[in-house]
Amino acid sequence: MExxxxxxxxxxxxxxLNKSFFVDTLIRNIKDSLKxxxxxxxxxxxxxxxxxxxxxxxxxxxxxxLRIFGIASISVATRVESDMETIKSTAKILVKDELDLxxxxxxxxxxRRGDKKFPLTSPQINGELGGFILGEFPELDVDVHNPDxxxxxxxxxxxxxxxxxxxxxxxxPVGTGGKAALLISGGIDSPVAGYMIAxxxxxxxxxxxHSYPYTSERARDKVIRLMEIVARYSGRxxxxxxxxTDLQLAIGEHCNERYSTLIMRRxxxxxxxxxxxxxxxxxxxxGESVGQVASQTLxxxxxxxxxxxxxxxxxxxxxxxxxxxxxxxxxxxxETSILPYEDCCTIFVPKHPQTKPKLENVxxxxxxxxxxxELMNKAIDETEMLEIFGK
Amino acid sequence: MKTIYFDNSAxxxxxxxxxxxxxxxxxxxxxxxxxxHSMGVEAEKAVENxxxxxxxxxxxxxNEIFFTSGGSEGNNFLIRGAVEKGRxxxxxxxTTKIEHPSVLELFKNYQAMGMDVVFLDVDRxxxxxxxxxxxxxTEKTILVSIMMVNNEVGSIQDMKAVxxxxxxxxxxxxxxxxxxxxxGKMDISPTDSNLDMITFSAHKMHGPKGVGGVYIKKGLSxxxxxxxxxxxxxxxxxxxxxxxxxxxxxxxxxxxVHERLEHFNKLKKxxxxxxxxxxxxxxVNSPAGENFIPNIISISFKDVKSEILLHSLEKxxxxxxxxxxxSSRKNIASHVLKAMGVxxxxxxxxxxxxxxxxxxxxxxxxxxxxxxxxxxKIRRFTRRK
Numbered sequence: 001m002e003x004x005x006x007x008x009x010x011x012x013x014x015x016x017l018n019k020s021f022f023v024d025t026l027i028r029n030i031k032d033s034l035k036x037x038x039x040x041x042x043x044x045x046x047x048x049x050x051x052x053x054x055x056x057x058x059x060x061x062x063x064x065x066l067r068i069f070g071i072a073s074i075s076v077a078t079r080v081e082s083d084m085e086t087i088k089s090t091a092k093i094l095v096k097d098e099l100d101l102x103x104x105x106x107x108x109x110x111x112r113r114g115d116k117k118f119p120l121t122s123p124q125i126n127g128e129l130g131g132f133i134l135g136e137f138p139e140l141d142v143d144v145h146n147p148d149x150x151x152x153x154x155x156x157x158x159x160x161x162x163x164x165x166x167x168x169x170x171x172x173p174v175g176t177g178g179k180a181a182l183l184i185s186g187g188i189d190s191p192v193a194g195y196m197i198a199x200x201x202x203x204x205x206x207x208x209x210h211s212y213p214y215t216s217e218r219a220r221d222k223v224i225r226l227m228e229i230v231a232r233y234s235g236r237x238x239x240x241x242x243x244x245t246d247l248q249l250a251i252g253e254h255c256n257e258r259y260s261t262l263i264m265r266r267x268x269x270x271x272x273x274x275x276x277x278x279x280x281x282x283x284x285x286x287g288e289s290v291g292q293v294a295s296q297t298l299x300x301x302x303x304x305x306x307x308x309x310x311x312x313x314x315x316x317x318x319x320x321x322x323x324x325x326x327x328x329x330x331x332x333x334x335e336t337s338i339l340p341y342e343d344c345c346t347i348f349v350p351k352h353p354q355t356k357p358k359l360e361n362v363x364x365x366x367x368x369x370x371x372x373x374e375l376m377n378k379a380i381d382e383t384e385m386l387e388i389f390g391k
Numbered sequence: 392m393k394t395i396y397f398d399n400s401a402x403x404x405x406x407x408x409x410x411x412x413x414x415x416x417x418x419x420x421x422x423x424x425x426x427x428h429s430m431g432v433e434a435e436k437a438v439e440n441x442x443x444x445x446x447x448x449x450x451x452x453x454n455e456i457f458f459t460s461g462g463s464e465g466n467n468f469l470i471r472g473a474v475e476k477g478r479x480x481x482x483x484x485x486t487t488k489i490e491h492p493s494v495l496e497l498f499k500n501y502q503a504m505g506m507d508v509v510f511l512d513v514d515r516x517x518x519x520x521x522x523x524x525x526x527x528x529t530e531k532t533i534l535v536s537i538m539m540v541n542n543e544v545g546s547i548q549d550m551k552a553v554x555x556x557x558x559x560x561x562x563x564x565x566x567x568x569x570x571x572x573x574x575g576k577m578d579i580s581p582t583d584s585n586l587d588m589i590t591f592s593a594h595k596m597h598g599p600k601g602v603g604g605v606y607i608k609k610g611l612s613x614x615x616x617x618x619x620x621x622x623x624x625x626x627x628x629x630x631x632x633x634x635x636x637x638x639x640x641x642x643x644x645x646x647x648v649h650e651r652l653e654h655f656n657k658l659k660k661x662x663x664x665x666x667x668x669x670x671x672x673x674x675v676n677s678p679a680g681e682n683f684i685p686n687i688i689s690i691s692f693k694d695v696k697s698e699i700l701l702h703s704l705e706k707x708x709x710x711x712x713x714x715x716x717x718s719s720r721k722n723i724a725s726h727v728l729k730a731m732g733v734x735x736x737x738x739x740x741x742x743x744x745x746x747x748x749x750x751x752x753x754x755x756x757x758x759x760x761x762x763x764x765x766x767x768k769i770r771r772f773t774r775r776k
Contacts (some may be wrong), residue, residue: 016688103613212702212706213699213701213702213703213705213706214699214702216702217702237750252775253771257775347696347769347773348772349701
């Protein structure tokens with residue numbers, strides 16, 4: 001009898017010939033996320049992984065597993081020999097562990113026979129084990145609809161018994177869906193956007209634009225902390241911090257104020273595109289949502305899109321702020337996102353921004369920054385790269 | 392790059408002599424004053440020695456001094472204790488609108504709990520208005536807490552005048568003052584001012600962080616904030632921070648208030664003169680003169696975001712504080728500047744420059760040249776049409 005963690009993968013099991021690519025990536029991601037454990041062993045069984053860790057590490061390991069994309073659910077299970085006597089004695093222990101029997105409780109047994117060599121069918125196991133438990137515990141009654149406890153059994157070569165199923169994040173293993181570059185600001189939306197794309201198996205790199213001294217060191221630290229949270233789910237992220245001050249000042253000086261935010265966004269897209277391509281990333285990700293601010297009207301989005309030849313993914317585009325916040329809270333980025341360090345200093349924000357910009361006007365204004373390419377290349381050259389791990 | 396540190400109202404550099412003494416009480420004489428053996432006695436002596444020095448500075452008896460972890464604890468201890476003590480005699484407590492948060496938040500809390508709380512206004516010079524105080528003082532007043540020197544602008548209150556008024560009008564009122572910014576820079580005499588309690592701290596005067604103290608007038612008994620092993624005559628339990636207290640005693644021992652003030656005055660006058668001459672649209676919220684302590688300058692530049700100015704100066708090794716936080720989402724304008732009636736377009740561009748004995752006229756010059764050019768840069772954006 002030993003305690004193990006049973007890991008179920010959801011969507012991957014529907015994959016065809018390349019299933020093993022998804023499965024192997026998931027195994028690698030699981031091992032990566034459990035690096036901190038001295039002892040761990042993974043076994044593949046039919047449609048499941050069995051993870052063995054030291055008993056004291058089980059809770060911590062579960063917490064890590066529940067953040068890994070590609071895992072549908074997990075259970076802490078007791079693994080025993082597949083014979084009815086052992087199953088019965090284990091059931092007795094599990095009932096005692098799970099239920100406070102100082103007052104009457106209800107239960108049901110939910111068995112699945114995966115190994116046809118086992119002499120009893122699933123309904124027969126339910127019947128016999130249920131009867132046994134009723135005999136052992138007079139305080140218990142059977143309730144098949146709404147029991148206090150469900151005792152699950154998966155009877156295979158060995159038998160796995162457990163009483164709860166924890167839902168995972170679903171999605172696909174990171175690394176199976178290529179790579180994309182996230183434009184990260186420090187606000188609420190962009191970490192959520194990165195999380196959502198990573199959930200579909202995409203590897204992230206991140207690009208942050210820093211305008212010191214117009215924004216502070218703390219704003220930069222905040223972005224690092226946000227990426228450390230996102231990396232709990234996405235795995236390691238390369239974070240590129242682009243010194244943006246000179247370009248921003250030049251835009252502020254030479255361009256019409258009403259267009260300055262848009263032109264700034266366009267340069268961010270251009271720089272992110274260059275960094276993406278150097279990393280063989282195939283798309284950009286932003287946290288924009290239609291109509292949230294002036295630079296997120298359809299007209300403005302078209303203008304910023306035209307600055308890049310990569311596809312731009314905006315997973316929160318159709319979401320309300322409170323829907324985005326709900327995800328930010330779930331993934332635990334919210335509290336960090338709302339720390340009061342400005343990522344975009346207010347003096348650069350126009351009082352009356354253009355909400356219906358015309359591309360040709362923007363491009364004309366943009367051309368007034370004569371040495372823009374030079375400044376852009378300098379910014380890229382001086383970009384700092386940090387490796388971010390989940391924390 | 393040489394560091395210019397002009398944020399001495401936030402905290403100060405610890406004196407080497409204090410560090411040396413603290414090292415002794417960390418490394419060698421590390422006993423617990425409560426221990427019966429000789430190492431305990433040695434530690435106890437250090438604590439008592441500091442107590443004597445500090446009592447001497449204040450002109451009070453050493454039995455009236457109790458050590459704490461610093462200013463916020465001291466304020467919480469005394470104010471909570473005084474309110475608890477006076478509850479049966481009255482319901483009114485009085486403070487000012489420009490107190491440190493460790494006082495202000497407590498009073499707001501008491502207001503929410505239903506007490507009759509008066510927050511006194513201040514004028515453009517950061518001074519409370521005597522008539523308003525006189526009117527607020529009643530028989531039912533149980534506590535008056537007024538800071539001696541404000542931490543943001545450095546305005547000084549007339550502690551004696553306040554003391555006289557309280558004695559005249561409110562016989563049950565206890566008189567407390569947060570003297571954290573004053574201690575070490577001004578002569579404080581609780582007895583002359585009729586003060587019942589004061590709060591002070593070490594790290595604003597080149598002592599270590601995490602140490603402070605309170606004065607409680609002899610005969611006055613108030614409940615402790617922290618109960619336990621009975622240290623500090625059971626008014627503040629917890630093993631004494633012996634090294635910190637020894638360091639505090641060291642920095643409180645050998646300075647002359649007069650010399651320090653003279654030095655600060657020289658720096659302040661030079662700073663203000665040059666700032667007003669070189670940088671247009673500048674106002675000084677804390678002019679030189681008797682109303683403001685000379686080591687603090689609150690200065691506002693119109694159309695300048697002081698947070699940007701702060702980071703631009705930091706880039707050049709100059710460390711100062713903003714007088715108010717810059718934020719587009721939340722406007723957290725300083726409660727002190729608001730209370731003084733400083734105009735909105737100036738509040739956002741406020742810097743607090745605060746000197747220590749280490750600062751020089753040369754540093755003032757370098758800092759002002761930097762402010763001048765950085766303020767111009769920022770105004771190019773804020774003033775564009």
